[in-house]
Amino acid sequence: MDLSTDYLGLKLKNPIVASSSPLTWELDKVLTLQDAGAAAIVMPSMFEEQIKNEQEQMDCFIHQQSLGHSEVENYHPSLIDYEEYLDKYTRRLQLFKKELDIPVIASLNGISNGGWVEYAHELQEAGADALELNVYYIASDPDESSNTVEQRYIDILTAVHQQVQIPVCVKLSSQFSSIIPLVKRLQQSGASGVSLFNRFYQPDIDLDSLNIVPSLKLSDSSSALLRIRWVAMLRQHVSMTLSITGGMHNAEDVLKGLLAGADVTCMCSALLDNGAEHISQTLQQVTQWMEEKEYLSVKQLKGSLSYAKAINPAAFERANYLEILDNYSYAAGVMV
Numbered sequence: 001m002d003l004s005t006d007y008l009g010l011k012l013k014n015p016i017v018a019s020s021s022p023l024t025w026e027l028d029k030v031l032t033l034q035d036a037g038a039a040a041i042v043m044p045s046m047f048e049e050q051i052k053n054e055q056e057q058m059d060c061f062i063h064q065q066s067l068g069h070s071e072v073e074n075y076h077p078s079l080i081d082y083e084e085y086l087d088k089y090t091r092r093l094q095l096f097k098k099e100l101d102i103p104v105i106a107s108l109n110g111i112s113n114g115g116w117v118e119y120a121h122e123l124q125e126a127g128a129d130a131l132e133l134n135v136y137y138i139a140s141d142p143d144e145s146s147n148t149v150e151q152r153y154i155d156i157l158t159a160v161h162q163q164v165q166i167p168v169c170v171k172l173s174s175q176f177s178s179i180i181p182l183v184k185r186l187q188q189s190g191a192s193g194v195s196l197f198n199r200f201y202q203p204d205i206d207l208d209s210l211n212i213v214p215s216l217k218l219s220d221s222s223s224a225l226l227r228i229r230w231v232a233m234l235r236q237h238v239s240m241t242l243s244i245t246g247g248m249h250n251a252e253d254v255l256k257g258l259l260a261g262a263d264v265t266c267m268c269s270a271l272l273d274n275g276a277e278h279i280s281q282t283l284q285q286v287t288q289w290m291e292e293k294e295y296l297s298v299k300q301l302k303g304s305l306s307y308a309k310a311i312n313p314a315a316f317e318r319a320n321y322l323e324i325l326d327n328y329s330y331a332a333g334v335m336v
Ligand SMILES: Cc1cc2nc3c(=O)[nH]c(=O)nc-3n(C[C@H](O)[C@H](O)[C@H](O)COP(=O)(O)O)c2cc1C
Pocket: 019, 020, 021, 022, 043, 044, 045, 107, 109, 134, 171, 197, 198, 199, 218, 219, 220, 223, 245, 246, 247, 248, 266, 267, 268, 269, 270
């Protein structure tokens, strides 16, 4: 069975990528992911906030030096400490590139178009095969129009793209009024792919303390269908790579994602729940299903149920909405 697929111009041996998470930071873990069959890894993000923090500390350091406050110099951390964040990340990236046979994708995560985007160049120089750009922006400003929000994504992508020659994939959330035109604009602005969709982690309300508390719940397969629908709808409109992140937990999710038109599927929660070996089990089940259905390759399978190719594409849209609601019946005895 030929499971290979093209992703951001890279040739991958199969369509399962280990998504950005704590599992893709330690060498022993990424080697285990590779042994289990991961076709590529996405490293945890470098965050704009941390980059800015480092840059501010660096400015402060240089400023203090130039003022000649020799007596306070001993109390300030050394230049080496200030360079730690970028250095640590690029050294880890170089190590992964040396030890792994599969592509290593670095990740940048931020929301504004500022100096931090220049780190993209450093990641390319350290050997990243591609870059994932995660714009995790919560549009809470009542005076900011949807156009302005979308332009933010274009501006950040353009700035990052100017820094590098390697492919850039934009990781998007689903919360846009019009995803397809936005993705087309991202392609026109230099993106080689999009990853659909970022999961926003929802703050919760603690009813005892009456505090707002952060909450991070891992996904399950129910998150997959939103992604599958939008990949199916997008496939005919762009030539770029489409990857699914969110809800890819088993062979069924992966197969549906590919049939809809994804080039790869990224796993995070499933690996945090079940460990790396879950990839090899999923690949076995994907292969078995493809043999049963007489597919010869992932390339043959990809997109065969996208909006353009499905027998009943309207089912991806509003068409069955009324019918589904009309046909719903609640369990006997619920309302007596
Ligand atoms: C603990 C944890 C850490 C994560 N760290 C990052 C990160 O640094 N950068 C990023 O782009 N996504 C990060 N993600 C998001 C995942 O890469 C993935 O896109 C998301 O969890 C949806 O996929 P899933 O349903 O397979 O979990 C993280 C997710 C988890 C659960």
